Every structure is written in structure tokens, then in C-alpha cells.
Amino acid sequence: MKLHRITACNFLSFAGEQTFHFPDDPGLYFMQGVNEVEPRLGGNGAGKTTLWEAMFWCLYGVTSDGMKAGDICNWGASRGAWVEIAFEGDDALSLQVMRRQWSPNSWTLQDIFGNTIDLAKDSGGARLADLRLATAPFLHCVYMAQNGDMFLDLKHDAQSALFSEVMGLNRWVDLSAKASARASTQDGQTRRLEGELASIEGRLAAMGKHDPGAEAKRWQSDRAERVAALEAKYMAGVARATVLKNAWADAEARGQESLAEMGLGAEIETLEDMRREYNRAKAEASDMRYLATSAAHALERHAEALSAAEHQERCEACGQALRPDARRVAIQRARKTHDNALKADAGAQKEAKAAASRADDLLNAVLDQERRVDDGRAAMDQLEQEERAARRAYDLHERELDRLEDDAERALAEVNPYAGLEARALAEIERLSANREDCLRDLDHSRELHSLFSYWVRGFKEVRLQEIAEALGELEIEVNSCVIELGLVGWELQFSVDRESKGGNVQRGFTVRVVEPGGKAAPWGAWSGGEKQRLRLAGDMGLANLIRSRTGAEIPLEVWDEPSAGLSPQGVQDMLETLERRAIAEGRQVWVVDHTAHSFGGFSGGAVITKTAGGSMIEQHSV
Secondary structure, X not given: OEEEEEEEEEEOOEEEEEEEEOOOOOEXXXXXXXXXXXXXXXXXXXXXXXXXXHHHHHHHOOXXXXXXXXXXXXXXXXXXXEXXXXXXXXXXXXXXXXXXXXXXXXXXXXXXOOOEEEOOOOOOOHXXXXXXXXXXXXXXXXXXOOOOOOHHHOOHHHHHHHHHHHHOOHHHHHHHHHHHHHHHHHHHHHHHHHHHHHHHHHXXXXXXXXXXHHHHXXXXXXXXXXXXXXXXXXXXXXXXXXXXXXXXXXXXXXXXHHHHHHOHHHHHHHHHHHHHHHHHHHHHHHHHHHHHHHHHHXXXXXXXXXXXXXXXXXXXXXXXXXXXXHHHHHHHHHHHHHXXXXXXXXXXXXXXXXXXXXXXXXXXXXXXXXXXXHHHHHHHHXXXXXXXXXXXXXHHHHHHHHHHHHHHHHHHHOOOOOOOHHHHHHHHHHHHHHHHHHHHHHXXXXXHHHHHHHHHHHHHHHHHHHHHHHHHHHHHHXXXXXXHHOOXXXXXXXXXXXXXXXXXXXEOOOEEEEEOOOOOEEEHHHOOOHHHHHHHHHHHHHHXXXXXXXXXXXXXXXXXXXXXXXXXXXXXXXXXXXXHHHHHHHOOEEEEXXXXXXXXXOEEEEEEEEEEOOEEEEEEEEO
């Protein structure tokens, strides 16, 4: 991979568009700053760090100290900040341009033919994979930022995390966790299979105690007993029905006999005749008396009328002319007839009394006859009630016999529910036995898997510890080689990292010890001064070498931002010589960014970032 340029527009101190072109050749290069806006700051605040922060932001969307999005826009521009990185692979035809922009936001990769990939949606391109590292390894392999802690200054947990990320050791922890999860899942599967096996064996044991043939025989025997009981009850009912039928016939016969014996029909006819005779006699006596009385009254009124009409010329009754002699004759005749009528009435009254007396005798006879008829009817009603009760009892019993007969027929038609159960039970036992064998086989396999997963819970940790031990040896070689190059002859750095406790857990931690030429060893924190800064640089140089060898990163660039802090002039000289040898030996560009000018003859070129009122400007030069 070859880097061509970095172009930044409206990014932090860069107002407008500024382009930095990478030199063609590897070597040690120097970048310094000039602050024309605030001369007293010297090279500080000029924007030399901004260039490399722009590169980092284009790759990762954030600066090394965490700024992103609108935070990176130049104060003089409201929007439109963007950065481009141009690079190529093995030939010029693989030239690609990565561009990240804010407002509007985009992140793209364009090839020489104009094809554009939206990296926000697809970040898996081969060129992108060649260019990028994870954030933390990048900051300890390519861009050693000004404000970032060097490897040896990190806290133990941060050192361990970085070392694990660089070495890809976290995958073993992840694999161990996955193995643990699989072991837990498999343990649950084993428990489930054990429960299933217990259930199958319990059902087999229960079926062994159950005899379906005996159940069928018991059911058949119970049905025979029920049918026999129904038949016996039916026969008893038939006998009872005969008794009831005879009682009904007897009641009916007694009713007929009683009716014949009482002769109630003739009595009733006689009663009716007597009633008619009584009514006739009573009417006759009444008629006789009425006629006699009516005639006497009529004659009396006629005589009175004649006497009252003494001075009248005609009779009011007949309209004939009344002469005095004729009137007297008529009055006499009328009074005589009246007297005769009174006598006849007296005789009629006697006869009427005699008729009334006969009628009373007939009435008493009628009442006696009615009482005899009522008594006969009461006796007949009693016999009829007895007959109806006997008939009803017989009918009810007949229905009960029909029900018993139906029950017996249904019982005979019942199908034995246990018929064929024995064959089905044998088939079920065979099926359960086969399931038991399958379950045993699955259970053995599940236990083997659980044992295997449980083994790898620890096994992956052991593999990780083994890789750590190997990597630590490589890291010590790389770092201590840099220690010697930086002028600390006889000094040595010793590393130890994660270890496993007695309980099987991994205790995370990263320990660095410094051994001085006299053989005295002390923890890293006990050291200070120029020796410590040289050791810091050696630690980062060695770690960068380890990162590149382990990840295969192909970025031919290292940027050291103000690495000379705390070094003596001789320390700075040793550092620059080491970086020059490093650049030439490994065929990469090594940029030293510093606010102090260095009179070192090994620089292959450089650049000056000048802070002006219009923004930071880039000026490049060669030796």
C-alpha cells in the first residue's frame, strides 16, 4: 500500500482546502509548526497535529481525543467539513480515495474508474481492510498521538485490554464464554433427557403392572352380572304384571256384579216414573183449584156489576138492554150460579187437598228412591276408582318392563372397551422400549458434549495463556531491542500479564518491571526522568512492531507527535537515529511532529504548518 495525499477542508484550524502530499520514498521526516497569529506560542497551536487528526477522523469518524461530527468544523465555516485520503495498492490502477464529510454526512470510497462504495453501509472492501486497523492498535502502531498515553503509561487493565486486542486474544475469552454457554445449554439438554428417560421408564414400569387381558375379562364378567340382574328383575316384573292384571280384571268384574245385584237401572227408571206422577198430581190439583176459584170470582163480579148498574139501560158485560124485570132475573141467576160455584170450589178444594196429599206421599217416595240411587252410585264410583287404580298400576309396570328390556338389550350391545387393548399395550411397550433406547443414546451423546464443552471452558483459557506467554516473549524481544537502540545499554523491560487463579478464573492485569544494568529490578512506576521517557518510546516502538507482525497491517507510516518531551539533547539524538534506522530498515515513512526544531542530518524531508489569520497552511520541502 502507498499513501498519496491527505486533503482537509474546513477541518479544525484548516480554513478552506489544504492538501498534504506524502513523499515518494521511505525515511525519517520532520514536521514543525509556526504560529504567526500568536508568535509567543512558537510552534504550538499551528495545526501540525490537526493534519494527522484529520487522517484519523477520516478513517474512524472521531479524533484521537474523542471529537466527532460538528466539533471538528472550522469556526469560520458553518458546515461542509471534509477530509480525503488517497492511496493505492500494488499498482497505480488500484488508486482509491476515501472521503468523509460532515453536513451533509457521508463516508465513501471511490476507485480510479469512478465507482463509489458507501462505506457507511459496506465497510468490508479489501482496500479498506488493508488500510484500517482497530482504533486502539492504530494509535499504538501508526499514529502515536500527542495527547495519548504511551503503552507503558496505561493502567494495567488498559494495557491488558490493548495487548489482548492487538494479539486477538479476546477471541479465546469469547470462545471460553461460548463454550460455557454451550455447556450450560447442553447441561439443560442433559437434564431434559434424564427427565424424559425417567418418564419413559416410569410408564414402562406402570404398564408392566397392568394386565389388559384381565381387565377385559373383568369387564365381560361385570356385564354378564348386569344382564343377569336385569333379566331377573324383568322376570319378577312379569310375575308382578300378572298379579296387577288379575287385580284389574277382578275390580272390573266386581263392578259389573255389583251393578247387576243392585238393579240400579230399574230403580232409576222407577224413580223417574214416580217423579212424573208426582208432578202430574201436583199440576192437576192446582188446575182444579184455579178453575173453581176463577169461576166463583167471575160470577161474583158479574152480580156486583148487575147490582151497580140498576139505573143503566144496557149491561156492561153483554151489551143487552136491561129491563127492570130482566135485570132482577139476571141478578138472581148470577147469584145462584155464584153460590153453586162456591160450592163447586169447596169440593174442588177438597179434591185439590187430596191431590196435594198424594203428591206429598209421592215426593217422600221419590226422596227415598233418590237416596237409594245415590248410595248405589257411590258404591259404583268406588268400584270404578279401584278399577282405574288397578289399570294404572298395571300400565306403569308394563312401562317399567319395557325399560328393563331396553336396558338389557343395550347391555348386550355394549362393546368391550378392553377388547384389543392387550395388543395395543404390547405395541405401546415396544414403542416405549425403542424410545428408551433412543433417549439413552441421546443422553450419552449429550453427556459427552457437555463434558467436551466444559473442558473447553478451561481449554480456551489455557490456549489464551499459552499465546500470551509466546507474545510476551516476542514483545520483550522487540521492546528490549529498541531499548538498546535508544541508548539504554544493559537495561531490560520484563512483562507479565493475565494469570489464572486457583479457582480457574483469569485475573486480568499487566505488569511491567524495569531491570537496570546493575541487575536491580523495580516496577515501572518507580522510575522517572529521561530514562523513563526512553523506556516509554521503546515500549511503543516494540508494541508497534508486534502489532504489525501480528495483524499484517500494510500502512507504511508512523507518526510520532512530540516524542521528545522530557529527553535530553543526547536522548533526542538517540531517538531520531533510532527512528531513522527504523524507517529505512522497514521501508516506511516515519514522521516526527514537534514544536522544537531539531538539527538532525538524517531527515529525508519535512513540512511546516503555519497558522495564519486565514487558517493553517501546509508547506512541504525536501532535503
